[in-house]
Amino acid sequence: EAGVTQFPSHSVIEKGQTVTLRCDPISGHDNLYWYRRVMGKEIKFLLHFVKESKQDESGMPNNRFLAERTGGTYSTLKVQPAELEDSGVYFCASSQQLNTEAFFGQGTRLTVV
Amino acid sequence: AQSVTQLDSQVPVFEEAPVELRCNYSSSVSVYLFWYVQYPNQGLQLLLKYLSGSTLVKGINGFEAEFNKSQTSFHLRKPSVHISDTAEYFCAVSVLYQGGKLIFGQGTELSVKP
Numbered sequence: 001e002a003g004v005t006q007f008p009s010h011s012v013i014e015k016g017q018t019v020t021l022r023c024d025p026i027s028g029h030d031n032l033y034w035y036r037r038v039m040g041k042e043i044k045f046l047l048h049f050v051k052e053s054k055q056d057e058s059g060m061p062n063n064r065f066l067a068e069r070t071g072g073t074y075s076t077l078k079v080q081p082a083e084l085e086d087s088g089v090y091f092c093a094s095s096q097q098l099n100t101e102a103f104f105g106q107g108t109r110l111t112v113v
Numbered sequence: 114a115q116s117v118t119q120l121d122s123q124v125p126v127f128e129e130a131p132v133e134l135r136c137n138y139s140s141s142v143s144v145y146l147f148w149y150v151q152y153p154n155q156g157l158q159l160l161l162k163y164l165s166g167s168t169l170v171k172g173i174n175g176f177e178a179e180f181n182k183s184q185t186s187f188h189l190r191k192p193s194v195h196i197s198d199t200a201e202y203f204c205a206v207s208v209l210y211q212g213g214k215l216i217f218g219q220g221t222e223l224s225v226k227p
Contacts, residue, residue, distance in 0.1 A: 004156070031213060042117075043203065043217040056212050091157065098213035099145050099164065104157035 002026065006092050006105035013112055018080040021108045025074070025094030032075050033095075033102060034067060038088040046090075049075060061086075082112045115140040119204050119218035127226050128196055134189040134221045136204030144206040146187045147215065148178055152200045160202070163187065174198070199225045 005024040013019050025032045034046040046065070047057040051072035060067070064083070069075040079086050089109050093102040120135040138144065145164050149157040161172025168180040178189045187204060201222050205215040 033214060035215075035217075042219045043205075043215075045214045045216070048212050048214055050212075056214060059214075093157075093215075095213060099207055099209070100213075101159045101162065102213070102215065103159075104149070106154070106156040 004092055004094050004103050004105035006090075006108050008108060009106065010109045011111070013082055013110070015084055015112055016081045018078065019082055019110060021077045021079075021090050021092075021110070023075045023077070023092030023094075023105060025092070026096075026103055029094035029096050029103075030072070031095045031098065031102075032069060033093045034075070034077055035091040035093065036088050037091070037107075038085070043091065046077075079110075082110075084112050086110060087112045115142075115144065115206055115208055115216050117204050117206055117216055117218035119202075119221045121221050122219065123222045123224065125224045125226060126194055129193045131192050132190065132194050132198075132223065134202050134204075134223065136187045136189065136218055138185050138187065138204075138206050140185075140206065140208065143209050145209070146178075146180060147205045147207070148172065148176070148187070148189050149203045149205060150200050151203065151220075157203065160189070194223070194225045196225050196227060198223060 007022045032049040037043045045059040048055045049069045066078045089107040091107045093104045095102040116139045118137045147162045148160040163180045171177045204218040
């Protein structure tokens with residue numbers, strides 16, 4: 001069974017550009033989460049999808065971040081325009097049921113220069 | 114609000130020695146507790162979790178953790194570590210009825226030396 005897949009693994013962009021991160025959860029997992037780890041800080045929750053619906057987006061930093069999960073399968077996280085402080089590792093996780101094991105992807109390392 | 118504190122940012126230890134990674138949490142409501150591990154260049158992997166029942170939880174790779182409600186702690190232990198245990202370890206909580214989102218501690222880098 002394939003795990004959670006994230007693409008790209010690394011991305012270096014200039015300030016002001018747009019970047020789109022993609023997450024493919026484990027098939028059949030209705031719950032999909034995005035997290036971010038800024039260097040030197042803890043991993044922080046960004047948002048939670050249940051199927052295609054945003055269940056909780058309380059962790060989204062600002063309106064430069066847009067997450068979608070069309071059709072309840074893969075998800076994208078777009079940052080537009082990117083700022084220097086957006087640099088970090090973005091993790092995606094999926095789970096079949098709430099409060100069960102969440103399976104994490106390898107993360108996307110985003111560097112904004 | 115909930116918070117998780119991992120008391121040690123780095124723990125160096127020699128191979129075959131015991132290790133304890135400390136985790137304290139703060140919450141006014143019931144939580145589930147987790148330990149995740151991140152090996153170099155990999156994603157986070159669940160080591161163990163406490164949902165209910167016995168307060169001593171056994172996980173993969175010989176790790177175990179004990180939930181102490183009175184001290185709001187969930188320390189991770191292994192009686193004898195291997196070089197391959199070198200990784201970053203994360204303690205996390207999720208709050209009942211809040212969608213399963215995880216609140217993480219800052220992480221502890223375990224470095225096992227020969």
